[in-house]
Amino acid sequence: MQSAPEPHRGGHGLGPHVVGRRVVVRRLVPGETGPSGGPAMTDVLGTCLRWSNGECVVQPEDGPAVVIPLSLVVAGKPVPPRTSPRLRVSPRECQLRALALWPDIVTEPLGDWLLRDSATSTARRANSVMAFGPAGVPDAYERVVAHYERPVANVLPDSPEDALFRDHGWVTEGHEADTVFMMASSSRVVRGLPSGLTAATIEPAGPGLVRAVVDDVAVGFAAYADEWVGFRGLEVAPTQRGLGLALAVMAALAEWGAEQGATTAYLQVLGDNVAARRLYEPMGFAPHHSYRYLTPG
Template sequence: MTEHMLGPHVVGRRIVVRRVVRGETGPSGGPALTDLLGICTAWSATTCVVQPESGAPVEIALADIVSGKPVPPRPSVRHRASPVEAQTRSTAMWADLETEPVGAWLLRHSATSRARRANSVLAFEPSGIDDDDERVVAWYAGRTGRPIAAVLPESPEDALFRGHGWGPESGDADTVFQMVGVARARRALPPTDSGLDIVVEVSDGPGDSAHAVARIGDRASGIAAFDRDWIGFRSIEVAPEHRRQGLGRHVMAALLEWGAERGATTAYLQVLGDNEPALALYEGLGFTEHHRYRYLAPA
C-alpha cells in the first residue's frame, strides 16, 4: 500500500502529489510518474481533486498516488520581493530624499528628517567595491556628521561593519518591516464615513508618486507615500490625551483610502520589534513581517 501524508485533512491546503500517468511508460521502462502542485479542493473514498495555479482542476485516483504531502502556502507576490527591493521602494517616504549608490549599497539623506531610515546607508548585500565603509563615512561627514548603516541581522554586512569597529547605533530593538494587501487592510479598518473631520492634504511628486498627510484636528495625524502601486505609512501619531479612541486607525483608513484610489495594492510600514502595542495593532490589520534589520554606527 502506498504511504503518503494526504487525506481528507488536506482539503483547502496546498499539496504536492506524485502520481502514476496511466498508459505512459517512464524512462526506466516502468510506469510514468508526474508531480502536481496545487490546492486540494476535494477528497473522497476514491479520488482527490487538485486545483493547480493555472489551468483546470485535476481529478486523481487515490490508487494512482505514489507519494504526497502538504506544503507551505506560496508567498504572496509582495512577500517575494527581496528586503533590498522593499527597502528601496520605501525611499519614497521622503520627498526630499537624496540618494547615491556605493556599489550595491544606497546612501540616503533627508535635510528635513532626522529619521534613521532617511539618514543611513542601505547595506543589505555586498557592495561589490573596495573601501565601501570609508566612502560611507566621508559621505555623511558633509551631511549629518554621523554615519549609520542599516544591515540585516547576522548578515555578512553586519559582520563587515562590526569588524571595522561599528556597533549598535542605539539600544533600540531591530526594526520590523511589515506588509499587507491593501484590500485586506481596508476590510480591517473603520469606514471612512465615520463622521470625523479628517483632512487629507496631498502633494504630487515625480511620475505617479505622491505624499499625503491626514489630520484629525490636533488630535491625530499620519503621513503616507504612494509610488508604483505601493503605499507606505510613517509618523502615525495620536496626542496622549486622545489615545485609546481609535483615532490612529481612522487616520490610517483615510490614508489607505487615498492610496487605493491611486491604485495601491500593497501597504507597508516599519516599527521597532519591541513595540508590542503597535505590533498588535498592525497585525490586527493583517500586516505580517517581511524582514528585520538593525542600525550600526562607529563606536
Template sequence: MGKHLLGPHVVGQRVVVRRLLRGRTGPSGGSAYSDVLGTCVSWGDGVCVVQQDAPGSTGSVRIAIADIVSGKPVPPRPSPRLRVEPQEAQVRALALWPGLETQPLGDWVLRHSPTATARRANSVLAMAPSGVADDYEQVLAFYAGRTGRPIAAVLPDSAEDELFRAHGWVAESTDADTLFQVAGVAQVRRQVVARLRSLAPQPPAEHDEDGDLVTVRLGDRASGVAAYDRDWVGFRGIEVAPEHRRQGLGVAVVAALLEWGAERGATTAYLQVLGDNAPAIALYERLGFTTHHAYRYLAPPSVDD
C-alpha cells in the same frame, strides 16, 4: 497505491502529490513519477484534481487516486507581497522621504537627506550582496562628506551584518530591531472600518498632498504621512497627541491614509515599527499587518562608546 496523507479532507488545502505516470519509463528504466504542487480542488469518483501553483506551472491536473504514490498537505503559498525581497521592499519605501539623495552602490543604496535626521533617510541600504568589490570603502567616503558617521541598515545575522561587524561596527543605538510589516489594503480597510464604527466620530481629515506623498491631519490631535509607489502605500510618522490617545485617532489617521492610497491603486500597505513596541505591534496585527522582515542599524563606535 502508496501511503499518503490525502483524502477528501484536503479539499481547499495546498498539497504536494507524487503520482505514477502509467505507460512511461523513468531515467533508471523503472516506473516514471512526477510531483504536482497546488491546491486540491476536488476529491471523489477515484480522481483528485489539483490546481497547480508551482513556478512555471499553470492549470489543473486530474490524478487517478489509484496512481498516488505519496502526498501530504503543505503550508499555504506566501502572498506575492511576502515574496518580495527585503531590499526591494525597502527601495519602495524610499518614496516616504521627498528630496532624498540616493546613489546606487551595486545592489546597495546610499541614502542621505539634507532635511531629515531619521536613520532610514541617512544610511546605506545593504540587505543583499552589493556586487561591488570596494563597497565598504565607498560607504565610508559617501558619508564622510555628508553626515560624518556612516550607518548601515542590514538584515540580522546576514553576510552584510557580518561584513560591517568585521570592521568593528556595532549597534547604532540601543533600539530593538525594526519590523517591516505589510498587509493587503483591502483587508486593512475592512478592519479599520469595523473599528471606527465602535468609536466616537472623529474630526474631518485634512490632506496636504505633494505628488505621491500626503500628510493627513486630524486637527492638532493626530497626523501621519503616506507615500505611493508601484501599487504599495507606506506610512510613517503616525502620531497622536498624548492627551488624545486611546480614542481611536491613530486608527482614523490610518483609515484616511489607506483611502488615499487605495484611490491611487495601492493593493499593499506597509509600515515600520520597533520590535519592542508591543502596543503598536498588537494594533497593527489586529488590522492585518504581518512582519515581512526585521532589520537593524549598525555604525562605527562613536568617540563616547
C-alpha cells in the same frame, strides 16, 4: 449506515482531511512507461478541492482542475502555502521602494550600497547608508565615514555588512531593537479596519505624499508609487490615545492608497513596539525582514 472509507494507497498522508489545503500528489499515468522502464508517474501540485467518490480533485495554480482516481495515487502530502509574491521581494527592493516616503531624499550609489541624504528630515532612513550586501567597490567603509557628518549604517542583522561595521567599533544606535519591515495586501488593510471611525482629513504633504489629520491630535503620512503605498509617522497626542484615532488615521491613508491603485502596503516599526504591532497585525501586516542602524561607538 456509515459509508466505507475511501480507498487509497498507504503511506502518503493524504485523505479527506487535506481538502482545502495545498498538496502535492504523485500519480500513475496509465499506459505509459517511465524512463527506467517501469510505470510512468507525474506530480500534481495545487489545492485539493475534493476527496470523495474514489477521486481526488486538485486545482493547480494555472489551468483546469485535475481529477485523479484514488487507485492511481502513489504518494503525496500536504505542503505549506505558497509564499505571497510580495513577500518574495528582496529586502533591498523593499527599502528602495520605501524611499517614496521622503520625496526630497537625495541618493548616491556607492557600488551596491546607497548613500541617502535629506535636507528636511532627521529620520535615519533618510540620512544613512543602506548597506545591504557587498558594496563591490574599494574603500566603501572609508567613503561612508567621509560622506556623513554623523555616519549611520542601515544593515541586515548578522549580515557580513553588520559584522564589517561592528569590526570598526560601531554599535546599535541607542541599543534599541531591530526595525521590522511589515507588508500586507492593500485591500486586506482596508478590510481589516473597523467601521464607524472618526473621519480624518487628507492633505497633500509633498510629491506623492499625503498626511491624514484628526483635529490636530493625530497624524500620519502615506506615499504611493508603483502600486505600493507606505505609511510612516503615525502619532497621537498622549491625552487622546485609546480613542481609536490611530485607526482613523490609518483608515484614511489606506483608503487613499487603494484609490491610487495600490496593491501592496508596507510600514516599518520597532520590533519591541508591542502596541504598534497589535494595531497593525489585524490589518494583515506581516513581517518581511528586519534591519538595524549602527553608529560609531
